[in-house]
Amino acid sequence: MAPARTKIIVVIIVSLFLLSGTWWWTLLVNSPQLESAYAPNKGKPTNVATPPQKESVQQPTAQVLSKRLVEYHINVSLNPEEKLLKGTETLTWTHPGKNIVTELYFHLYPNAFSSKETTFMKESGGRLRGDTMPADGFGAMNLTDIKTVDGLSLMHRIQYVQPDDGNSKDYSLIRVRLPRPVKGGESITLNLNFEVKLPKIFARMGIADDFVMAGQWFPKISVYEPQGTRGRVTEGWNLHQYHGNSEFYADFGIYNVKIHVPKNYIVAATGFPTQTAKLKDNMKVYQFYADDVHDFAWSASPNFIVAEKPFSSPEVAGVRIKLYLDPAHEDMKERYFYAAEAALKYFSKWYGSYPYSTLSIVVPPEAGNGAGGMEYPTLVTAFGAKNDSPGYELERTVIHEIGHQYFYGMIANNEFEEAWLDEGFTSYVEDKLMEQEYGVIPNLAIQAAVISSPAPLNQEAWKYGSQEHYAQNAYYRGKLILKGIEQQVGTQTMGKIMKTYSIKYRFAHPTTLDFQKVVEQVTHTSWQSYFNQYVYGSQMTDFAINQITVQQKKSAQGPLYESVVTVDRQDGLYPNIPILFRFADGHSIHKVWKGNGDRIQFKLQYKSPLAWAMIDPEYTLVLENNHINNYMKVDNDHKIVSRLNISITKLLETWLGSLSW
Template identity: 65%
Template sequence: MISRRAKIRLTACLVLFLLAGAAWFILGKPQATISELPAFAPESGKPVAPAQLPNSPESVQTPTAEVLSDRVVEYHIDVKLADDNVLQGTQTLTWTHPGKKTVNELYFHLYPNAFSSQNTTFMQESGGKLRGDVMPANGYGSMTITEMKTEDGLSLMHRMQYVQPDDGNIKDRTLIKVRLPKPVKGGETITLHTRFEVKLPQIFARMGTAGNFVMAGQWFPKLSVYEPAGRRDRAVEGWNLHQYHGNSEFYSDFGIYSVRIRVPEKYKVAATGFPTRPSVVKNGEKIYQFYADDVHDFAWAASPDFVYAEEPFSAPNVPGVRIKLYLDPAHEDLKERYFYAAKAALTNYSKWFGRYPYSTLSIVVPPKAGNGAGGMEYPTLVTAFGADDTSPGYDLERTVVHEIGHQYFYGMVASNEFEEAWLDEGFTSYAEDKVMELEYGLIPNLPVQAGLITSPAPLTQESWKFDSQNDYASNVYTRGKLVLLGIEQQVGAKTMERILSTYVKKYRFKHPSSTDFQRVVEQVTRASWSEYFNQYVYGSGMADFAVEKISVKPVQKEGNTWYESSITVQKKGSDYKGVPVRIVFEDGHVVNKQWDGREERITYRLTYSSPVSWAMTDPLYSMVLENRHMNNFLKAGLDEPVQFRWSLGATKLIEAIFGGLTW
C-alpha cells in the first residue's frame, strides 16, 4: 500500500517529469554528451544509483554540472578492436569556433601515420627509436579515414589534402587539411561524421600492441588547435599546425569525450574518464562506455591479463578519487607501492597546485614487451614502465610520481608541447623531485645533471629543432627544472611555492606561454625578471664561473713577511646572482666571498700572513645552472701553461659531486 506522503511525492515527481518533457519539446533536445540509458546492477537488472554500484572496473559515475574549461570540442566515438590489431571507429565531432575570423578549412592530426614507413618525419627524426625502445621489424601501422561527411551528408573525402607545414616532407601524412563546403564564422559550430581505421603498430613509441596488450594513445582523428588572438601572446588568431615529430608530444583543445570501446570479451579496459554504465558482453565482445569532460585527449589500454585493483582516496584538495590499477601480472605483488606513490603525488600536488578536479586516476602497468607505451601521461590515465620479474628500485615510484605530475602541467595547464615543452616537462620534473625528496628521502644529484647539459638551447625552441633526443631531454626536462630551481634560490622556497601556485591556478585550462609564466613571477616578486628569462629561458644561457688566475707576492711589513694575494674570477657564461667564492690559505685560513656575477671578472686582493693555497667558485656546488665545474678550482703556484684544473684532486672532485647524493 502506498502512503499519502508517498502519493504526494509521486505526484510531484510526475509533475516535474511533465514539465521537463515540455521544456524538452519547446526548447529542443540538448546535444547528448553521454549515453542516456540508466545503469543496471549486474545481478538484478534494475536501475541503481552510482553509489550502489560494485567496487569494480565497471563502477559507473555521472558527470558533474561544473564546467572548468571552454569545451571547444566534443567527440562521440565508437571503436572496436578487431582482428589483426585493427581499430575500426566512427566519430562525430562538434567544434565551436573560438575566434572571430571566418575559417574555410579544418585540420586533423592523424598521429598513427607517423609509423607508416621509414620515410615519415617522426621516423626520420627519431631513427625508429624513442627512449631506448626500438621499432620492431615490420612493426608499421597507419590510420585511414574511410568516410567524412557533414551533418547534411555531404562527403568531404575529395576535399582532403595532407600538409607538411614544418618540413615539407611529402611522405609525412600526420596532418590533413579538410576544405569545408561552407565557412564557419566565429562562435558558430560545425559537426562532422567520420569513419576511420587504425592498423596499430607494434609498440615502441607510446602507442600500439605487444602480444595481447593494446595501448591506444593518439588513436583517433584529432582536431588541431585554433588559437584566438591573445592566447600564448598570439597577435593574430589562427590554426596552430605541426606534424608529429621525433621529439615533440601534443597540444589540443579542451572538450567532452563520450567513447564506446568494444574489445574481445576477456579483455579489461582502462581509459580516460569513467564508465557511465557497467560493461556488457554481447556477441563475443565486451562493450565499455566511458565519459570525460574538461580534458584535451582520450586514451585507453586493454589486455586480458590485467590484474585490477582499486582504492578510494581523498585529501584536503582531493575531494574524492578512485585510484585504479591495471597491473601486468609480473607486478601484482607491488600494488601497494603503486597506490602509495599515487596517493603521495596527489596529496602533494593538490596542496601545492590546487584541487585535482577529476574523480578517477588510472595507472596502467604494461608488460615488459610493451615498455614503449610506458612512462606516458594522458588525462586521468598514466602508464608506468613495462613490468618484469626483477625487483624494481625507486624508478617505479619516480615514474608514477612524474606522470601524475603531468595531470597538472600537461593535463590542466595544457601548454603547447610542440613549441614550449619545458612548461610541461621541466615543471613536472621540478615537482617530481620535491615529492621524491619529501616522501622517499631521495635528493637529486643536481651538479651531475647540470654537467650533462652539453648543448644548452632556448627552452622556447620548437621540439623538433633540438639537435638530438638527448639534447631535447637535457634541455626540456633537466635544464627547464634547473631554471625553476634558479628562481627558487633567489626568492626562497615559500615564495617559489606561491609563484607556482599562482601560475597553475591562474592558467588552469588556459594554455599559457613562457611569457605568461614570466608575468606571474614578476607579479608575485614585484620585480623584473627580463634578464634572467632572456638568458635562461629565451636564450641558451648556462652559468660558468672560473678562477682565472692566482698570483702571490711576499712583502715585508714591520719586519715580518706578509703575502699579497690576487685572485681573479671570471664570468664565462650567463649572469647568476650570488656567486660564492672560497679562498683558502696555506695555514688553513678560509675567506668566503659573494660576487654578484654581473661583471666580466672580479679580482680579490688580500694581504695575509700566509700565502693563498687555492681558490674555488661555488665550492658547495650550490649554483644549479653551473654546468662546467672543472674550471671552478685553481691551485696557486702552477705555471700558467701547465695549469691543470683538478678540483681538490680528481678524487676530491668525484667526492664533492657524488658524495651523499642520489638521482
C-alpha cells in the same frame, strides 16, 4: 613524459672522466565536488545540428571548468589478432574565433609509424627513449569516411599537408574543405569512420603480444586559436606534423567513448565508466566518459591485475585510484598507491586541487615498455615491469606522470612549441616531492654538467635535433632555470609563484611569457634579463678562476703573504657567487661575489700562502655547467699555478653517493 636516463648517466660518467566499489560509486555520483565529471556542454550555438546519440550519458548540471570547444562520441572495436582498431567518431567543434572558417584540420597521429619516410621516423631514426621501432612493426591510420550530418561525403575534399617540413611522405595532418563556412561562435558536426593498424609498441602506442596501448589513436581536430591566444596577433589554426621530439596540443572538451574488446580483456581509460562492462556479440563493451580534458587514451590486456583505492585529502574531495598492473608487479601495488597518493595530496596542495574523479595507472609488461612513462588526462603509464625489485625509478616515474596532470593536463601549454612548460615544470615538481617523501636529493650539479649545448626553451621541440639535445633543454635545463629562480626568491615565494601560475592558467593555454609575468607580479621585480639569458637565450652560468699570484711581503710580525685571485664571469649573470680560499696551513676564508660585472679580484693577506681557491665548493650554482675552471691550485714555489679537476672528482663522488636520477 619521463625521459630515458640510463644512457645519459653513462655518457656523463665517460665524459667526466675524459675531462678529468559500489559505496564509492554512490559517493562519487552524489559528491558536489565531483559533479563536474558529469557536466554537459550547454549553451553552444550550432551551425549543424548534432545527431542524437543512441545511448545518452546521464549528465546532471555541474560546474564547467573549461571552454569545451570539442565533443567526441567514439565507438571503437579491438581485434588483437589482426592488430586492428575499427572506429566511428562523431565530432562537434565550436568555432572560438571571429573569422569565417572554410576548412578543418585533423591530426592522424598513427600515420607517423606508417613508413621509414615519415617526419617522425626520419627525425627520430626509429628510436625513442631507448626503444627501437621493429623492422616489421609499422602501423597506420586509414580514414575510411568523413561526412556531414546530412550525409554529404567529404572524402574528395581531403588533402594531406606538411606545414613544417614539406615532407610529402608524411600523412600525420590533413585539411578538410567544408561545403559551407562556419562562423565564429557556431558549431559543426562531422561523422568519421577510421581504422588503425596498430604498430608494434613504440613511441607511446601500439600492441605487444596481448597488451594494447591506444594513445593518440583517433582522428583529432587541431587547435584554432583566437586573437590573443598565446600571444597571437591574428587568429588561425595552430598546425604541426607529428615530430620525433614533439608531443601534443589540443582543446578541452567532452569524450564519450565506447570500447569493444575480446571478452577476457580488461580496459583502463581516461575518465570513468558510465556503466558496468557488458557482453555483446561475444565481445566485452566498456563505456567511458570524461569532460574538461584535451585527450583520451586507453589500454587493454587480459593479464591486468586490478587494484582500486579511494583517496581524499583537504584539497582533494575524493578520487578513485585504479592500478592496472602487469603480473610481474602485482606485489608492488602498495608502492604505486603510496606514490600516487603523495602526488595527489601535495600537488593539489601546492598547485590547486585535482578536479577529476579517477586516476588510473597502467603498468605495461616488459615487452610494452615503449608505452611506458607517459601521461594522458586521468591516466598515466609506468615503465614496463621488467625488474621484480625496482629502485626509486618506480616512484619517480609515477610521480612525474601525475605531475603532468597539472603541467600538461590542466595547464595545457602547446607541447609542440614550448615543451619546457610541461617537461621542465614537471621535472621540477617531481624532484621536490621525491626529496620530501623519499629523501632522494637531486644531484643538480651532475644534471647541469650534462647540458653541453644549451638552446632557447621557447622554440619548437623538433628544432633541438636529437632526443638527447631535447632532453637536456626541455627537461633538465628547464628544471634548473626554475630552481635558479627559487634560489633567488626563496622556497616560500617560489611556491607562491608556482601556485599563482597554476591556478591562473588552469584550463587555459599559457605561454612562457605568461609565466614570466607571474614571476614578476609575485616578486614585484623585473626578470627580463634572467629570461633573456636562460629562457629565450641559450646561456648557462660559467665563472672561472683565471689567475692566482702569491707574493711574500716584509712584516715585522713574521711571514706575510699577499695572494691575488682573479675571477671572471664567462657566461650568464647570476647573483651571490660563493668562493672558498684555502691556505697552506689549512686556514679557510669564504667570500661571496655579488656577480655584478665581468671580473673581480680578491686580495688576501695572511701568514700562510694560499694553497688553492674554488668557486662554488658546495655546487649550489644550479646553472653552472662548466665546473672544470672553478678550481685552481698554487704550486709549492708560489709562482706556478695549475688547474686540477677537483670539481669533476667531487662531482663524481657526490653522484655516486646519491644516484638521484
